Amino acid sequence: MKIVREARHRISELGKAAAYSKFGTDVARRILASPADSVVHKYVKTKGLEGSVRRLASESLPPGLYFAKLTIKQWEKHRGKPFRLLQGSSVVYGNEVEPPARGFPLEYRNIVVTSSDVTEFKLDINAPYELKIGRGAFTTPQQVKYDAQYGVKQYGDVFYSLRGNTVNPKKLLITFPGFGPSTSRISYAVSYLKDIKEADLRDTMMVCFQDRYLAAGSYMMVDSAGRSLYERVWSVLDGLRSEHNIDESQMLFFGASKGGSIAINYAKDFPQAHLLLAVPQMNLPYYFNKPFFRDNLFRNNAIRSSEQPESLLRQYFAEGRKIDYFYTNSDELSNHSLIELAHDVPNLTKYRVDGGHSAVARAALPSMLGIMRNFLHGAKNKTFRCENIRSYARGGNVLAQARVDNQASKIRGANWYLEGSLGRTKFMHLLTEHSYQFLKFTSDSQVLAAAYDPIEAMSGLTALEANGSRWTSSLPEPLTRGPKQSPGAVLSFDELVLTSTSPREYVVLDGDTHGKYRYRSYEVDPAGDTMEVHFVKDAALSVDTMLEANGKNRTSYVAVVEPLANWNLADLVALRFVIKAGAERLRIVLHDSSKRQMAMALLSQVDWKNSQVVAASPTQPEANGTSSAALHEKEALLSNAR
Known part of the structure; x- marks a missing residue:
């Protein structure tokens, strides 16, 4: 038998x-x-x-790779807790248990595994489960219905729908999707922009891509087998552009959140195209270092090694590309301290919106729709009169209130902004509408920071309507600081680098807090697994590398970091270094004994699973700036089993 x-x-x-x-x-x-x-x-x-x-x-996998569908039963008692699916001793997928859609099982589909034998797998939580494995991708009736509703078609291993003028278009509007809930029955969405009607698209072909890879998308960087998607997606875009003889300048790339990061990637070879972005993630490994992604996308080496959106966007800044960028200061995970501080970039308009990550696209929807309709139909510029502007100092912040004329007070449903300049960059700061329609003001969450915002350079008031109308007025007088507020500084938005022979400045910003640092960094052992971050009084001075005697762990890179003025967000600086280095371990060494207790408490909170905070024991007076490899045995060892 x-x-x-x-x-x-x-x-x-x-x-x-x-x-x-x-x-x-x-x-x-x-x-x-x-x-x-x-x-x-x-x-x-x-x-x-x-x-x-x-x-x-469905998507073709090479021999030896399979799609798996995991169904977790009796999940309620594990709600909010992490789980991992193991193949042997290796993690193949993990997440946090969230409720599924009402009336449906808790499923995680299209986990890529290297065996079809279900006996090789186990779940690390005490819950009954079912695992199905096959060569074809798993889907749901809801996804099939969704794809049919939005006309999503498969072209090889690329998925998209077409709208508008598909016969003889003069323009291309290209959209990319954001993330849905990880337990959704519709794992793969499209950014269909229902508010853009067919009449808007009479001269335009709209291409709505679907990120149909892995369990919930791969940022369209790789397919489910880890192979680059760039050439396949680029061939679709360039094929449509060439087929209809559309000039690059008549292409607009749009995406919000994950979709914004994808848009940055696929605009690479279309330098004359217009980019419209809302809260994209700049550094994907950094963004993935959180519970929902740590045991899935964070572990994907192909995505980690791909060129990151931050690097591409800096290239676009240098090229002077046309970019409209919507963001919030309360989204440090996505921003990576780039857009908040960017200045003097030609053709960049940045729009600061208050609220969390998911609130930006909703709050600024009239503006984004208006920008799209300007692209589709041409600009509709109108003017009004700002009758009065008042500014108020509150601590280190400035608030403002504007009064508009009767004509402008009748505008409904628009986004209102204070407008200013950051060198060659246009800065738009969202305002709230008062119950008196002639008043627009900064709410408590919309303050201007006297430390780095261009208070005196705020020179206009602008309303953007969803229909594409742009209303503008100059301010009757500039905003002013409070008598006790110092002149604002232009803060660096230079990239963090791993090799720097002379000290560089780096600024990190989160919400209304920012920290300034000087650092230099260098490579020790490219095969090492440990990133060392030394906090010192002077970044120009040398330190000893803390190589471990047992040889099990070796230092890959060293960063010598000097806090300027304060230690604000020092834990984020250390975290960014270890992720930049791609190291498994983080070792933080404190050299300033006068700050040691405070710094130990702060840096012991760094969000990295395998990390240590140690105090250097100087063999010479600290003023000499040298230290030995000897350490206090009193260490803060962070198990961080998050």
């Missing part, structure tokens, strides 16, 4: 291999692409084979 079972298994595997061959996949894709009333389509539907055909037609 064993021989019979083995023979049947072998035959089954051979049958699957044939079905999932290039020929079998191509046939399945042609069936799905055929008209719904065709004979073959009707036959497949009648026989109940649509699900099987969809799996055959």
Whole structure:
């Protein structure tokens, strides 16, 4: 009987291999692409084979890779707790338990594994579960219905829908999707922009991409097998542009959150295109270092090694590309202290909106729709009169209130901004509308920071409507600081680097707090696994590298960091260094004995699983700026089993 079972298994595997061959996949894709009333389509539907055909037609994995679907039962007692799916001793997927959609099981689909044998897997929480493994991607009826509703089609391993003028367009509007809930029945969305109507698209083809890779998307950087998607997606974009002879300047890339990061990536080879971004993530490994992503996207080496949005955006700044960028200061994880501090960048307009990450796109929707309609139809510029502007000092902040004329007070549903200049960069600061329609003001969460905002350079008041109308007025007088407020400083937005022979400045900003640092950094051992961050009184002075005698751990890079004025956000500086280095371990060494207790408490909170904070024991007076490898045994060892 064993021989019979083995023979049947072998035959089954051979049958699957044939079905999932290039020929079998191509046939399945042609069936799905055929008209719904065709004979073959009707036959497949009648026989109940649509699900099987969809799996055959799904993204192609190379031999030895499989899709898995994990269903966790009795999940309620584990709600909010982390879980990991292990293949042998290796983590293949992890997340935090969240409630599924009402009436549905808790499923995580399209986890990529290297075995089809379910006995090789286990769940690290005490909950019953079911695991299914196959060559084709798993989907849901809700996803199938969603794809049909929004016209999503599969073109090889790339998925998108087309709207608007698909015959002879003069423009291309390209959108990329954000994230949905990890337990959604619709894991793969499109940014369809329902507020943009067909009449808006009479001269424009709208291309709405779907990030249909891995369990919930890969930022369209890699497919489910870890292979780069860039050439495949680029060929779609350039093919549509070339087919319709559309000039690059008539292309607009749009995305919010994850979609903004994707838009930055795929605008790379279209330098004349317009970029419209809302809260994109600048450094993906840094963003993924949080509970929902640590055991899935954070572990994806292909994404980690890809060129990051921050590097590309800095390149675009240097090229003077046309960019409209919406953000909030309360989104440090996404911003990575870039857009908040960016200044003197030509053709960049940055819009600061109050609220959390998810609030920005909703709050600024009229502005973004107006920018799109300007692109689609041309600008509609109008003027009004700002009758009065008043500014108030509150601590280290400045608030403002503007009074507009009767014509402007009748504008409804617009976003109102104070407008100023940061060198060649235009700065737009969102205002709140008063119950008196002629008043616009900064709320308590919309303050201007006297330390770094261009208070005196705020020179205009602007209203942006969803229909594309742009209303502008100059201010009757400039804003003023309080008598006790110092002149604002222009803060550096230089990138953090791992090799710097002379000290550089680095600024980190989170909410209304910012910290300034000088540092230099250098490589020690490219094969090492530890990032050392030494906090010192003077970044120009040398330190000893804390190489461990047992040889199990070696230092890859060293950063010598000098806090300027205060230690604000020093834990974020250390965290950014270890993620930049791609190191497994973080070792923080404190050299300033006068600040040691405070710094130990602050840096012991660094959000990194394998980290230490240690105090250097100087063998010479601290003023000499040298230290030995000897350490106080009193260490703060962070297990951080988060």
